[in-house]
Amino acid sequence: MNATLLHRLRTELDERRRGPGLRSDLVVSGAQGPTVGVSGETLVNLASNDYLGLAGDSEILDAVQRALREMGLGLTAGRVLCGTREIHGQLEAGIAELVGAEDALLYSSCFDANLGVFDALLGPDDVVLSDGLNHASLIDGIRLASARRRVFAHANLDELERHLAESADARHRLIVTDGVFSMDGDIAALSQLCALAQRYDAVLMVDDSHATGVLGATGAGTAEHFGLEGSVDVLTGTLGKALGAGAGGFVAGDRAIVETLRQVSRPYIFTNAMAPPLAVGALAAVRIARGRPELRERLAANTAWLRMALGDLGYEVLPGDHPIIPVMLRGGSLARDVAAALRHEGVLVFALSHPVVPAGEERIRVQVSASHTADQLELAATAFGRARAVLAGS
Structure with missing residues (x-):
């Protein structure tokens, strides 16, 4: 040593x-x-x-136990090899329906999802504008990308707008924020963020880990909470909080965004697929969250x-x-x-x-x-x- x-x-x-x-x-x-x-x-x-109390829900546990017997414990391959099962596509479709997106892509965790988004979608001609209290996974994901970085003080929309104006030369400007900030429990000012994104032709990305299943009439999250369905370009979230406390994360958005991530996002390509029993439990949780x-x-x-x-x-x-x-x-x-x-x-x-x-x-x-x-x-x-x-x- x-x-x-x-x-x-x-x-x-x-x-x-x-x-x-x-x-x-x-x-x-x-x-x-x-x-x-x-x-x-x-x-x-x-x-x-465990916001909705689904971690111990008997319907979910019964579904997981049946899947464990039928499909085994887990998979020893990534999705791009022989790790994809029918349940993965079903879960991705269920997540997309829950959050009101065209498509969704599974990751082993939301941390991995946030690590995999920025580098896959952005390059050195782009700029990311990040709230100062964003989750560590967003910070680390931004660091892995070649895009320029600007951090604005928490919820300071004037500073954000100044950064947007100063980065007019960028090919893409991406605003990223937590939907709910985990230390303070405050909710992002999504209406104002959407207005700024539209004014400056910026991409809006939200990590809705503490909002999915919790906020909105159907549990779709922060956008539904404010009546702004369809306003978020890139949505990330977790299956490990309100949605049954199992493992897994996701990215949801337009089909072109999701397909691009499927092709080039390294945490997706080089990680083993989600264990089928966990995917079965997560899909049951998604349906319960939406239907109850x-x-x-x-x-x-x-x-x-x-x-x-x-x-x-x-x-x-x-x-x-x-x-x-x-x-x-x-x-x-x-x-x-x-x-x-x-x-x-x-x-x-x-x-x-x-x-x-x-x-x-x-x-x-x-x-x-x-x-x-x-x-x-x-x-x-x-x-x-x-x-x-x-x-x-x-």
Whole structure:
């Protein structure tokens, strides 16, 4: 082993240990759902992206079990070799129907989808204009492309327009934004972004990972939420949040965009195909998300109730109506201390601190599910009330 490399890594790990600390993975047990097992205890789970409660849906699980017996565990080839099954095309068609696009293409994750889009569609004569709070996968995907890059401050449309005007020489200008920003739970100003894209003949791309299945009357996402169906040129999303919590991601859009990605997108070409049982489960989840609006209604009611309860307890809750509820606990280790107190009270949440969020913007991110019962939400509110003792001692 190279001693120089190991010495540097150990030194940097020691510095991180003395500063923000080292992250470690929490080991949980049991099926994903409104509760989760941790160290032999059952905790109310406010830390997952299972927005519609489909991770444990019996219809989906039954479909996956049948597919596992009929099609086996997985595939040992990419889609361009012998890895494509009929279910992949069915799922792509189902996703396209859900989000209102001409076509869709599956990836192993939305991270891979975002890595594969920019380099495939753009070149050195193009420019990407990216919101400053975009997801890491978008940032990394932009870095892999040869297109020029411009970053505008989060939701600062004046700065975005200035960048658009200054890049008039570009062949294509592509505006990219999260549909819902995962740290704040705020929704992109899609109406204004669409207007700017039209004014400057720009391409509009949205990562709708936290909106697909959640926003809009049929769960189509951010565009449907604002009544702007058909306004997004390139849409990416995940099957691993509201749509059943399985693996997989997708790109949806015009058939020419999707076909181009099928031909040249490296993460699509050089990755094994999605396991057929997971594709079967995802297709069942897509159909349920579209056909059972009562799940979104229950999710909205649960979110509104818990937002109000936390506000009544005196917590600073960022405004919004998405099931991501940021509870601001600014400064030092306060967010971590409150999260630890909540776990002691039977509630699982996670504290977010620098570098995940800026210093001074520490918070607990609460995530609500349609599957949470009234009793579970009451327990969570009571736990937050008791955890205020941590605030009193700070």
